Amino acid sequence: MDVSGGNGQPRSGSDEPAGHPEVPATPSPGPGSPDPGREPEHDARGTGDTTPEQPPQAPRPVSEDHPDGPTPGGDPAHDHRSLAHSGTGPGKGAPPQPPAEPGGGILMGRPFGVPVYVAPSWFLVAALITWVFGGQLDQVLPELGAARYLVSLFFAVAFYASVLVHELAHTVAALRFKLPVRRIQLQFFGGVSEIEKEAETPGREFVLAFVGPLLSLILAGLFYLALKPVQPGTVPGVLLAGLMISNLIVAIFNLLPGLPLDGGRMLRAVVWKITGKPMTGTVAAAWVGRALALSVLIGLPLLNHSRFFGGDADLGSMDTITDALLAAILAAIIWTGAGNSLRMARLREHLPELSARTLTRRAVPVETDTPLSEALRRANAAGARALVVVDPDGTPLSLVRESAIVGVPEHRRPWVAVSGLAQDITDGMRVSAELSGEELLDTLRAAPATEYLVVEETGEIYGVLSAADVEKAFVKAMARPS
Numbered sequence: 001m002d003v004s005g006g007n008g009q010p011r012s013g014s015d016e017p018a019g020h021p022e023v024p025a026t027p028s029p030g031p032g033s034p035d036p037g038r039e040p041e042h043d044a045r046g047t048g049d050t051t052p053e054q055p056p057q058a059p060r061p062v063s064e065d066h067p068d069g070p071t072p073g074g075d076p077a078h079d080h081r082s083l084a085h086s087g088t089g090p091g092k093g094a095p096p097q098p099p100a101e102p103g104g105g106i107l108m109g110r111p112f113g114v115p116v117y118v119a120p121s122w123f124l125v126a127a128l129i130t131w132v133f134g135g136q137l138d139q140v141l142p143e144l145g146a147a148r149y150l151v152s153l154f155f156a157v158a159f160y161a162s163v164l165v166h167e168l169a170h171t172v173a174a175l176r177f178k179l180p181v182r183r184i185q186l187q188f189f190g191g192v193s194e195i196e197k198e199a200e201t202p203g204r205e206f207v208l209a210f211v212g213p214l215l216s217l218i219l220a221g222l223f224y225l226a227l228k229p230v231q232p233g234t235v236p237g238v239l240l241a242g243l244m245i246s247n248l249i250v251a252i253f254n255l256l257p258g259l260p261l262d263g264g265r266m267l268r269a270v271v272w273k274i275t276g277k278p279m280t281g282t283v284a285a286a287w288v289g290r291a292l293a294l295s296v297l298i299g300l301p302l303l304n305h306s307r308f309f310g311g312d313a314d315l316g317s318m319d320t321i322t323d324a325l326l327a328a329i330l331a332a333i334i335w336t337g338a339g340n341s342l343r344m345a346r347l348r349e350h351l352p353e354l355s356a357r358t359l360t361r362r363a364v365p366v367e368t369d370t371p372l373s374e375a376l377r378r379a380n381a382a383g384a385r386a387l388v389v390v391d392p393d394g395t396p397l398s399l400v401r402e403s404a405i406v407g408v409p410e411h412r413r414p415w416v417a418v419s420g421l422a423q424d425i426t427d428g429m430r431v432s433a434e435l436s437g438e439e440l441l442d443t444l445r446a447a448p449a450t451e452y453l454v455v456e457e458t459g460e461i462y463g464v465l466s467a468a469d470v471e472k473a474f475v476k477a478m479a480r481p482s
Contacts, residue, residue, distance in 0.1 A: 105185060114171050114181045116164065121188035129156040133242070140238055151235055155242055160186055162219050162247050166254075167191040169215040173208045189333065190250070198348065202273040202281070209265035216251035220244050258289030260337030282345035289338030297331035343478070350477035355436040359473055360454045360463035361385035365394065366418050372405065373413035386464030388453065389422045398422035399429070399451045399464060425453050433462045444470060 105117040134152035137144060144151065167184045170193040174181050182194040193212075199205040223244035230237045257267040264285040272281035301323040362384035366375040368391070375387050387400035404421035423429075428447020431454050435443055444452070444467060454462040 105187075111168060112171060112175060114175075114184055116184045117186070119185055119187035122160065122186050125188050126153070126156040126160070129159070137238065140233070141235065144235070151239065155239055158239070158243055159246050160191075162216070162243065163191040163250070165219060166212045166216050166250065167193045169211040170195070170208060173211045177204050177208065179208075189330070198278075199269075202269040202278075205272065206266050206269035209262040209269065212262050213251040213254045216247045216254070220247040220251060223247065256292055257285070258292035258334070258338065259285045259341040260289065260334065261292075264289050264338070264341075279345055279349050282341055286338040286342045286345075289341070290335055293331040293335035293338065296334060297327050300327035300330070347478050351437040351441075353436075353477060354440055354470065354473050356431055356440055356454055356465055357433045357436075357462070359469045360433065360465050361469070363388045363461065363464045365390040365396070365461070366400075367392065368397070368417065368419040370418050371414050372408060372416045372418055372421065373410075375400070375418045376405070376413065386451065386466070387418060387422075388461060388464065389418055396425055396453055396461060398424045399453060401450055402466065402468075403450065423449065423451070429453055430455055431465055432457065440470070441474075 105119040105122070108116045108118055110116070130149055130152040132152075133155055134149040137148040137151060141148065163186060164184070167186075171181050171184060174193070174195045177199060179195050179197045179199065182196050185192045185194070195208075199208055223240050227237065227240040227244060230240060254262040255266075256263045258264040259268065259282070267288060268278070268281035268285040270281070271284045272278045275281065301320065362382065363386035364375075364379050364382050364384045365388050366378065368389055379385070379387055386402075388396050389398040389400060390396050398419070400418050400422045408416055408421070426447065426449075428443075429449050429452050431440075431443060431452045433454050433456055450467050452465040452467070454465045456462050
């Protein structure tokens with residue numbers, strides 16, 4: 001089977017010297033790795049799932065002579081060895097895993113086919129709202145007695161139902177634009193719509209962000225209209241007034257122009273439209289978001305301390321320590337969300353560099369009964385880093401696993417056939433040489449394996465793609481500045 005580029009030499013998409021292929025030996029992104037195709041979340045309170053995702057740590061390359069690490073004095077990133085002395089080691093080099101069914105709390109339903117979860121932290125904030133609002137009801141409606149806490153609990157549930165409507169607005173818009181939505185989660189400081197793809201145009205990005213605050217404004221208006229015929233000082237009147245004010249606050253807060261808030265995504269869309277560069281929009285909105293975080297940290301305690309809302313009408317007033325703690329939590333989440341948006345945008349910017357053609361290793365074809373030692377001799381003579389097992393007609397059957405080669409002692413290699421170390425090639429393990437970026441990562445996640453056969457559009461073998469090499473390039477893309 002011809003694995004050459006037309007001149008009889010094994011093909012390679014890399015720039016390395018023909019006889020000194022580079023030895024990457026890192027695992028591919030797993031479930032804990034960032035999903036570069038995932039859109040930063042829309043949050044009804046501006047405090048979405050912004051916990052920084054830690055990039056996977058790359059283990060040191062495994063050497064047969066030095067199984068605990070690279071050759072002493074060598075640079076693991078530039079450790080040139082032959083196939084016989086390279087490998088990822090057992091259990092390493094696993095490809096990106098397909099995402100499991102999204103969890104994150106109690107499943108409440110699947111509106112529009114999107115799972116809605118209530119995070120455990122929601123129960124904490126619901127209890128807090130019940131306690132605080134109940135204390136205020138004791139001043140407004142003292143005749144309720146202990147029943148005021150039932151009314152307060154109803155308010156907490158109704159408020160988060162409003163938050164869910166806000167998130168459903170984002171979800172419907174995303175589905176309208178054919179953007180997959182992984183889940184909606186109600187949590188401590190609001191809700192999160194996890195949209196897995198980025199909007200294709202700034203106009204769609206603007207609409208996608210704006211519909212959430214718009215629905216919150218509409219809800220505030222509806223509660224205001226419902227409040228008009230209701231007698232003040234009654235339970236329905238207090239509940240409707242509270243829901244009107246809370247939805248108005250949600251809308252106004254989310255319209256603030258800084259990531260990760262909806263207003264920040266709207267600002268990003270505007271800058272993207274003006275400059276034609278989505279990354280420029282992200283940088284601008286993220287830094288405004290960081291400035292907003294500092295403003296919240298300093299301004300929120302001062303606002304509450306000054307009783308801006310005035311006297312007894314300030315139902316949200318707190319003591320100084322509580323004010324400072326709440327401001328610190330909000331500021332930290334906004335700051336982290338802005339930084340995470342920058343990080344994911346930078347990753348998307350470099351994703352096109354993840355190309356199957358440039359990451360593919362040279363490969364040589366060997367028949368099933370070829371001894372491992374002979375196969376390695378051929379590969380090293382050709383400067384190849386991979387072995388493809390073929391039938392007598394040259395049709396590829398399986399790929400020799402690099403980790404399996406490392407596990408065979410050198411003195412046994414003449415007696416071990418390559419077929420015993422190979423993994424059968426399934427349809428999902430055939431990768432087009434033209435794949436790159438998110439499309440390449442999605443293809444690898446769909447069929448987890450340690451090695452993939454890379455083929456041209458004509459079906460000709462181009463080489464073998466190691467999941468470890470993809471992971472190495474993935475981590476470099478995450479670390480590279482824009």
